[in-house]
């Protein structure tokens with residue numbers, strides 16, 4: 001065991017943080033939101049930094065990093081509210097690397113690392129349930145409809161959960177195929193998302209049900225990390241504000257009620273952080289723990305609105321105007337709390353296992 | 362003790378429901394949604410209809426032209442209107458009119474009240490300033506006497522609806538030498554007076570409020586309400602009235618009902634899930650708990666009392682529950698619940714869940730922040746030392 005970040009991890013964190021602070025002024029986030037766009041220029045800059053390979057194996061040109069490394073990286077993007085598909089492309093890439101044969105992997109990972117290929121997962125259907133998948137692949141051709149496909153309109157490929165005679169598996173389709181139709185949706189997170197129709201589109205098999213489970217685990221743990229990143233910035237902005245804003249001749253951060261709110265936010269964030277990185281470290285182990293992943297996501301999802309609403313409470317009127325950056329984090333955190341399994345879904349999973357003995361200590 | 366409504370109360374409620382059933386058109390609701398608490402042609406017609414039935418002045422004394430009913434009727438009225446999401450009033454009716462009634466001169470009442478009820482006069486409330494929020498009494502916008510005029514200089518913020526109102530209800534400093542609560546007056550300023558500048562502030566819930574600037578704004582001396590330097594009591598009176606409307610259960614119960622209704626018709630399998638049922642049961646319990654506080658408030662008002670601690674309790678509970686309901690609605694609907702009105706075709710109840718979430722912060726710090734309400738409960742209710 002070692003609860004410290006390694007020197008390389010701390011360096012990664014700091015480098016990415018400084019880079020994003022420089023590269024992503026909040027004005028740019030605001031204009032992406034307004035125009036329903038993603039930050040394509042940032043994606044190119046990330047590719048140039050060589051960061052897209054963070055969690056890919058070295059023999060494919062990646063950095064050979066762990067899921068903890070990937071989580072640290074994803075968290076930085078969430079802390080800056082950057083509108084880029086870091087979770088989506090990384091999870092798809094990892095599935096392609098881990099489940100496709102070596103030759104295929106190489107073919108797919110190279111353009112991902114160069115920032116040219118953007119595969120995104122396409123899983124949920126109209127009833128918003130990870131287990132009821134009706135999209136179907138017959139003789140290598142996909143037919144069906146997906147919804148809540150993040151960055152669907154900007155992706156080059158969709159990694160689609162679909163049924164075939166062998167059961168539910170993952171299939172890769174070219175998003176530019178004429179049979180793929182994306183209809184953008186507007187949701188609370190203000191990041192691009194859409195519904196997609198696949199009308200007889202050629203699909204390449206990537207993995208079976210175990211690949212599908214692996215994708216859900218990775219994405220769930222990383223979505224929890226995204227909630228965490230949003231909460232962390234909300235807290236940072238709040239403590240900074242509480243030091244500056246004065247009422248009754250004193251900084252509001254000197255009032256006990258405000259101090260306790262801040263302390264409660266910090267407590268929530270600290271425990272969510274522990275659960276998130278414990279979940280990621282379980283992904284790095286030979287036996288990923290669903291309970292740890294579900295706990296991280298349930299905890300992050302429940303904490304996100306509590307923490308961001310306390311941030312608003314302390315900001316008062318100044319926190320609700322669009323000129324203030326706080327709302328990015330409130331809205332993103334809530335959206336991410338719903339994505340890849342809401343608190344209800346994750347608690348339900350935990351509930352299924354409550355009768356089994358738990359190894360607490 | 363008896364918690365049951367009297368037959369007359371129930372009859373009044375039924376009458377209200379029938380009336381609302383007649384007036385509740387999609388067009389009226391759309392106008393209400395688009396104006397964020399402002400007014401429009403349909404809303405004004407609806408107000409006329411309420412006025413014709415005497416419901417605007419239901420609980421006023423008969424000698425002031427009211428019907429002299431118990432405040433419980435006002436409670437029933439607000440709760441029904443809130444439940445059905447009707448634009449039954451705005452701060453001009455619920456805050457300015459009662460304050461004018463209580464503090465205005467006979468001449469002011471005669472000139473302004475009828476125009477308020479006809480919709481000719483609409484007010485924006487100018488209390489808050491950039492550096493005077495919770496510490497409102499430190500406000501610095503000043504009015505100096507120049508013969509028979511006031512000359513106003515300064516800046517307000519969060520002056521909601523100033524851009525669509527005919528008048529401003531301004532709290533200003535008229536005596537810089539007095540203690541901070543003692544030198545404040547209320548002055549009525551027509552919005553089109555030279556020197557008034559209004560700039561919008563766009564918000565995360567989609568509507569806007571305003572910053573307002575005052576640069577040698579001149580209004581007649583008679584526009585001061587309730588006496589020079591007597592403004593603080595008026596501000597407190599108005600905020601108490603604002604709190605009553607903030608504490609209604611109706612709007613909250615409606616979010617809950619819409620959620621359950623949607624699950625029943627679109628997602629019956631979710632309603633069968635124990636995690637979902639527990640979350641709903643907890644919300645339902647909290648609604649009952651809140652209703653108990655709101656009812657207590659209404660009862661004290663109906664007895665002619667002024668709820669202080671009780672009003673603070675109900676304000677906290679309503680505003681915190683509002684966030685929780687919107688939040689839980691999204692959790693129980695999954696990513697559908699996060700959809701906005703722009704994706705109305707798919708969004709459950711037209712994106713109201715995520716809209717309410719974005720809107721909900723303002724109620725917890727508006728109308729006196731919840732931290733200050735808790736201080737009031739601790740000090741005035743529990744006798745704890747300052």
Ligand SMILES: Cc1cc2nc3c(=O)[nH]c(=O)nc-3n(C[C@H](O)[C@H](O)[C@H](O)COP(=O)(O)OP(=O)(O)OC[C@H]3O[C@@H](n4cnc5c(N)ncnc54)[C@H](O)[C@@H]3O)c2cc1C
Pocket residue numbers: 245247248252255256257258313314315316317318320485486487488489491493494495496518519520521522564570723726727728729730731732733
């Ligand atoms: C959309 C919107 C519409 C509004 N409409 C109007 C309007 O029409 N007219 C109008 O006049 N105003 C309006 N307001 C202003 C509103 O009333 C204020 O936001 C509110 O009074 C809080 O003030 P503040 O925002 O300056 O917060 P602050 O006073 O800066 O408070 C920030 C935080 O510090 C805490 N705090 C401050 N002092 C203490 C203390 N002594 N002890 C413990 N905690 C403390 C507060 O509780 C809060 O959590 C509106 C605001 C908004 C956002």
